[in-house]
Amino acid sequence: MLHNSSKVFSNFKQRTFPRIAGIVLLLFSCIGLAGCGEQAADEGQPPNIVILFADDMGYGDLSSYGHPTIATPNIDSLAGQGVRFTSFVTASWCVPSRTELLTGRHLPRVDLGGGTGSDGEGGLPDSEVTLAEGLQAAGYATGMAGKWHLGYMEEEFLPPNQGFDSWLGLPYSNDYRKPWVQTEEPLGLYRGTQMVEHPVNQDSLTVRYTEEAVDFITSRAGEDQPLFFYLAYNMPHLPIHTTEEFRGQSRGGYYGDVIETIDWSVGRVLEALESEGLSENTIVFFASDNGPWNNLPKRMLQEGNKHWHTGSPGLLRGYKATTYEGGTRVPAMIRWPGQIPAGQVTDELAGMPDIYRTLMEAGGADLPDHTLDGYDLMPFLKGEQEASPRKEYPYFLRGQLQAYREGPWKLRIMEPEPQLFNLQNDPGERWNRAEEHPGIVDRLQGKIEELAREVGAELPEPEKKEQQ
Numbered sequence: 001m002l003h004n005s006s007k008v009f010s011n012f013k014q015r016t017f018p019r020i021a022g023i024v025l026l027l028f029s030c031i032g033l034a035g036c037g038e039q040a041a042d043e044g045q046p047p048n049i050v051i052l053f054a055d056d057m058g059y060g061d062l063s064s065y066g067h068p069t070i071a072t073p074n075i076d077s078l079a080g081q082g083v084r085f086t087s088f089v090t091a092s093w094c095v096p097s098r099t100e101l102l103t104g105r106h107l108p109r110v111d112l113g114g115g116t117g118s119d120g121e122g123g124l125p126d127s128e129v130t131l132a133e134g135l136q137a138a139g140y141a142t143g144m145a146g147k148w149h150l151g152y153m154e155e156e157f158l159p160p161n162q163g164f165d166s167w168l169g170l171p172y173s174n175d176y177r178k179p180w181v182q183t184e185e186p187l188g189l190y191r192g193t194q195m196v197e198h199p200v201n202q203d204s205l206t207v208r209y210t211e212e213a214v215d216f217i218t219s220r221a222g223e224d225q226p227l228f229f230y231l232a233y234n235m236p237h238l239p240i241h242t243t244e245e246f247r248g249q250s251r252g253g254y255y256g257d258v259i260e261t262i263d264w265s266v267g268r269v270l271e272a273l274e275s276e277g278l279s280e281n282t283i284v285f286f287a288s289d290n291g292p293w294n295n296l297p298k299r300m301l302q303e304g305n306k307h308w309h310t311g312s313p314g315l316l317r318g319y320k321a322t323t324y325e326g327g328t329r330v331p332a333m334i335r336w337p338g339q340i341p342a343g344q345v346t347d348e349l350a351g352m353p354d355i356y357r358t359l360m361e362a363g364g365a366d367l368p369d370h371t372l373d374g375y376d377l378m379p380f381l382k383g384e385q386e387a388s389p390r391k392e393y394p395y396f397l398r399g400q401l402q403a404y405r406e407g408p409w410k411l412r413i414m415e416p417e418p419q420l421f422n423l424q425n426d427p428g429e430r431w432n433r434a435e436e437h438p439g440i441v442d443r444l445q446g447k448i449e450e451l452a453r454e455v456g457a458e459l460p461e462p463e464k465k466e467q468q
Contacts, residue, residue: 046363047336048282049135049228050213050273051355052266053101055094055147055173055237057331058292060314061259065331067312070252070259074267075333078286082335083344083381087423089393089405090290090352092320092327094149094173096396097289097352098232102130102150102162104356104372106396108455112151123151124162127370131356132163134365135228141220145169145212146232155193164230167192168212174202174234174241179302202241205234206258210265214272221276226363231269233262238293238300240309255309280337283362285355287332294319294326317429323395323402323412324429336362340381348388349405350377394451401457404448409437411444414460418445 060067064076064084091097096107103110103124112122124130132142144159144167151157152171159167168191177187177199188198213231220227235241235258242261250256266286273279292311293300301307310319318324332350334340353374360367361376375389395403395412403412408424411434418441420434434441452459 045224045281046138046140046226047339048226048273048278049140049359049363050217050269050282050284051101051230051232051359052269052284052286053146053230053232054262054286054288055233055235056290056293056311056320057236057259057262057288058311058313058319059316059326059329059331060312061236061288061292062331066314067252070250070256072259072263074263074270075286078266078270078284078335079333081337081342082284082333082340083346085332085350086345086347088287088330088332088350088352089325089328089395090287090330091396092290092322093397094147094237094289098149099124100352100373101289101355102132103128104131104353104360104374105370106353106373106394106455108396108399108401108457109371109373121153123154123157126156129368130163131359132159132228132230134163134360134367135363136163136165138363138365140226140228140363141165141223142228142230143167143212143216144230144232145209145216146230147173147234147237148232149173158190158193160192166216169209169232170200170205170234174205174237175239175300179299181299202234202239203243205241206261206265207243209233210268213269217269217272217278218276221278227278228363231265233265235262236309236311238296238309239303239305253308255311259311283334283336283359285332285334285359287352287355288330290330291316291318291320291322291327293321295321315428321397323397323414325423325427328395329427334381336381341383346388348380349390349393350388351390351393354390392447394448396457399458400460401448401452401455402460404444404451406444406447409440409444411441411448413445413448420444 059065061070062072062075063070064079091100099107099110110128111125136142142164144164146169148159148169149172155161171190175181187200188195189200209231213229216229240255240258242258246257246261250260273282291313294310313319313326316326316329318326320327354377357372357374358377362378379385380388391407393405394401402414403410408422410421410423412419418434419432420437420441421429422433
């Protein structure tokens with residue numbers, strides 16, 4: 001049976017590309033100008049910035065990354081309007097990944113002071129300059145909807161005190177309630193620093209976050225002040241949820257329904273930018289925080305959760321909370337019309353800390369005076385440089401430095417014997433080449449030990465056997 005991707009759901013707009021009316025409105029708004037994007041560039045107006053961030057989405061969950069039954073036309077269109085990465089890496093866990101995105105630093109450099117989980121008392125310290133704080137100081141209006149997970153026990157850790165003018169969302173993961181996590185805290189929805197709803201109806205979260213993003217965009221259209229909005233979905237992190245309107249619509253089952261809800265959301269945000277005449281001078285970045293939770297613990301198999309309610313790493317080995325590529329390589333794409341050429345696919349290495357520096361530089365924000373772990377990708381994305389400035393990437397997990405990549409070579413030190421993979425011809429990490437290349441093993445082992453000393457990270461005790 002053919003899937004009808006243009007089906008209209010009640011109370012929702014079509015999950016299709018921005019409407020003709022919005023495009024016509026944009027064209028009329030630009031009459032007499034040398035093009036909206038050109039005008040913004042001529043006047044030196046900083047770009048608007050929108051980040052769309054999925055939670056536990058696998059590398060293989062999108063049709064543009066090869067999924068055969070889940071339809072993601074809006075995300076695929078976004079990918080086609082700029083650069084789609086095939087070697088974009090991040091930390092393989094929620095908190096470290098968000099730390100890299102919002103501070104440009106690997107987690108061992110950042111003192112969260114007790115953690116940020118359901119009973120964690122820590123959070124981002126004042127010494128860290130978040131992306132929102134940097135852009136806010138550069139004159140941006142800043143807003144957020146969705147999952148925070150960088151501290152909540154004290155108000156100082158919440159988004160309104162980390163550079164965001166507004167926030168609607170959950171302070172941590174959506175499984176932080178009984179029976180999944182044994183906590184006495186209700187799973188509550190926050191607006192600003194106040195809990196406004198508990199227990200929250202998770203079925204509607206993606207839709208409500210989307211409405212928040214669209215309202216933020218439309219309410220600031222026509223103003224001189226640039227905007228930054230961070231939309232951090234709680235989905236498809238378990239337990240997965242979506243509205244009745246989306247259930248049963250995907251050929252990919254219930255998990256597919258959830259992914260296609262996110263795709264609808266991406267389409268609504270892009271439509272809002274287009275209809276308000278903001279699209280041409282807006283950087284849009286989409287990614288997942290880490291790989292899929294295929295190794296979910298038994299505690300999660302309650303209240304209808306199933307093993308098949310998690311995503312696909314595609315051809316990659318591993319999953320969330322491992323330092324194999326399936327846990328760390330994620331779908332990612334970025335567009336900036338008129339600046340980043342459309343239709344590009346790159347296998348050049350890039351990582352989550354790079355997004356912080358790239359967007360801070362693009363927005364004219366001052367960089368903090370401490371060590372950053374990212375590179376400015378924009379000259380590469382614009383075609384001004386042939387290669388990505390990133391040549392290496394360290395793989396941290398829970399304070400441990402477990403692996404290191406240099407060019408195509410990746411050394412992983414979690415097994416009794418070191419594992420060396422050539423990711424250029426073996427992205428699935430099937431063939432251990434350590435015995436053939438002892439010199440490469442020694443060189444990468446030295447880099448691991450040197451960086452671990454620098455940032456205060458632990459080195460792992462090799463496991464006897466890791467099941468994959």
